[in-house]
Amino acid sequence: MATLPLLFGRTEPLRAEDSCTLAGRLTSRATWALDDSSINEDPSLSGRLAIDAQRGSWHLYSWLEGGWDGTVRGQSRNHAIVKGLGAVYQDSTPYLEAKDLYAERTYGNVDARIGIQRFAWGRLDEYPVNDLFNPWDYRQFLMRSLEERKIGVPAVSAAVNRLEWTAQLVWVPWLVPYRLPEADERWSLDSACVLFPDTSIASVTLREPGLPARELTNGSVGLRWQLLGEVEWALNLFHGFDPRPVFRTTALNVIDTNQGLAIDPGFVPSFNKITSLGMDAAMVAGDWSLRAEAAYTVNRAFNVRQELWGYPQSIATGLTRLPPVEVIRDTFDYGIAGDYRLFEDAILTLQAQQSLILDRPDTLYERAVETILWANLKTGWLNQKVETAVNLACNPEHGASMVKGSVNYVINDAWKIGVIGLLLDGPPQSVFGRYSMNDQVVLEAVYSW
Numbered sequence: 001m002a003t004l005p006l007l008f009g010r011t012e013p014l015r016a017e018d019s020c021t022l023a024g025r026l027t028s029r030a031t032w033a034l035d036d037s038s039i040n041e042d043p044s045l046s047g048r049l050a051i052d053a054q055r056g057s058w059h060l061y062s063w064l065e066g067g068w069d070g071t072v073r074g075q076s077r078n079h080a081i082v083k084g085l086g087a088v089y090q091d092s093t094p095y096l097e098a099k100d101l102y103a104e105r106t107y108g109n110v111d112a113r114i115g116i117q118r119f120a121w122g123r124l125d126e127y128p129v130n131d132l133f134n135p136w137d138y139r140q141f142l143m144r145s146l147e148e149r150k151i152g153v154p155a156v157s158a159a160v161n162r163l164e165w166t167a168q169l170v171w172v173p174w175l176v177p178y179r180l181p182e183a184d185e186r187w188s189l190d191s192a193c194v195l196f197p198d199t200s201i202a203s204v205t206l207r208e209p210g211l212p213a214r215e216l217t218n219g220s221v222g223l224r225w226q227l228l229g230e231v232e233w234a235l236n237l238f239h240g241f242d243p244r245p246v247f248r249t250t251a252l253n254v255i256d257t258n259q260g261l262a263i264d265p266g267f268v269p270s271f272n273k274i275t276s277l278g279m280d281a282a283m284v285a286g287d288w289s290l291r292a293e294a295a296y297t298v299n300r301a302f303n304v305r306q307e308l309w310g311y312p313q314s315i316a317t318g319l320t321r322l323p324p325v326e327v328i329r330d331t332f333d334y335g336i337a338g339d340y341r342l343f344e345d346a347i348l349t350l351q352a353q354q355s356l357i358l359d360r361p362d363t364l365y366e367r368a369v370e371t372i373l374w375a376n377l378k379t380g381w382l383n384q385k386v387e388t389a390v391n392l393a394c395n396p397e398h399g400a401s402m403v404k405g406s407v408n409y410v411i412n413d414a415w416k417i418g419v420i421g422l423l424l425d426g427p428p429q430s431v432f433g434r435y436s437m438n439d440q441v442v443l444e445a446v447y448s449w
Contacts, residue, residue: 020053026447031070034439039186044070059104066096071139073184085154085176088269089208091185099152111159116152119170121224121236123280123291125351126374129333130236130278130295133170133222135178135243141187142402142422142435143442151176168224174214175241175271182206186438203260209268212241236278236295246270246301249309249322256317263315266322272301287340294334301326304363306429327364332356337374345380367397372431385410387418393432400426400433416446
């Protein structure tokens with residue numbers, strides 16, 4: 001009888017349920033900026049490899065990603081190839097990253113995992129309000145799917161399954177920060193480019209923040225209780241670091257060098273602990289699949305309007321102290337989504353979500369209610385040889401919008417080529433308007449196995 005090494009070295013006879021599968025994908029992209037003032041992006045090549053091995057009660061899963069990132073403009077900070085879990089600004093290319101890398105063991109009706117993991121709590125697309133364990137990589141933001149934006153975190157988790165219900169407990173022992181682009185990169189957040197729009201005679205350097213100490217008190221923990229049935233319900237409790245970006249200020253420092261002005265803008269990413277209690281549900285009603293979720297969050301941090309950050313009207317050399325710009329408030333977030341099959345190869349998704357800031361002071365730029373409306377239509381034509389998708393989004397409080405469309409031709413089971421277009425509009429500090437110069441067309445070739 002054939003034998004196979006166990007995950008930890010011992011050999012035992014193969015069983016029918018034992019398996020090991022490999023899946024991979026190579027993606028090549030070329031990006032054309034439609035705005036002449038936009039930062040350029042080089043061609044990129046990325047690959048992923050997923051390994052899924054089952055051996056008795058043991059399960060090993062890994063999703064590795066790597067390649068050459070065309071958004072990187074330089075490597076002044078970090079020449080490491082492997083992306084770390086302790087830095088906000090990482091401009092590595094080539095790069096290698098473990099999205100998932102964990103071992104799982106089944107004990108009766110308990111599944112226990114340890115390692116780098118990504119979680120999927122909540123029901124909404126794009127911005128699920130209960131999905132708080134995994135920070136996001138904003139370095140290509142809207143051009144990447146929600147699954148690809150998530151950063152894997154070291155975690156211990158356990159799920160208990162009994163008939164109609166499942167309970168999942170998650171512990172992340174220390175903070176893993178979100179990732180942001182550099183000031184001179186295409187997807188840079190609005191802060192640097194709005195405060196210093198003319199960088200032709202200056203270089204802006206964003207400082208790495210100090211992270212909370214890696215100790216047990218600085219971890220995150222959560223519990224999800226899910227009940228199956230005609231309506232699937234889940235209750236979510238989370239206590240830990242908010243994965244959404246916010247900044248704190250220190251001091252603006254402008255130095256005159258032989259090459260021009262060197263600017264330390266005096267703001268660094270900030271990390272705050274929150275407590276969130278949420279619910280989500282999903283059901284089928286006629287031809288519609290409906291999803292909804294809501295969460296009440298305590299002690300979430302927001303930044304005041306950037307014109308109140310204390311920057312001088314004109315940039316001069318020297319040190320300028322900046323006032324505090326963080327405001328702590330409770331929020332209530334909620335949303336509903338529906339999926340409808342128009343015909344056999346066409347699915348329409350509609351989604352509306354809002355974030356309500358409680359006791360909102362007038363100094364906050366965010367409105368008392370922030371709304372995002374989404375509409376997505378995916379279709380297949382010519383026996384699935386041609387795939388099309390159109391994604392529309394609107395932030396009505398600010399008049400901001402996004403239009404994203406794609407057309408792909410499936411050559412065979414392995415090869416696919418396509419074109420993606422992205423148009424963004426709105427005021428500088430709105431969710432879409434901050435990237436208004438990033439209108440672009442992308443040519444893409446994908447090889448999968």
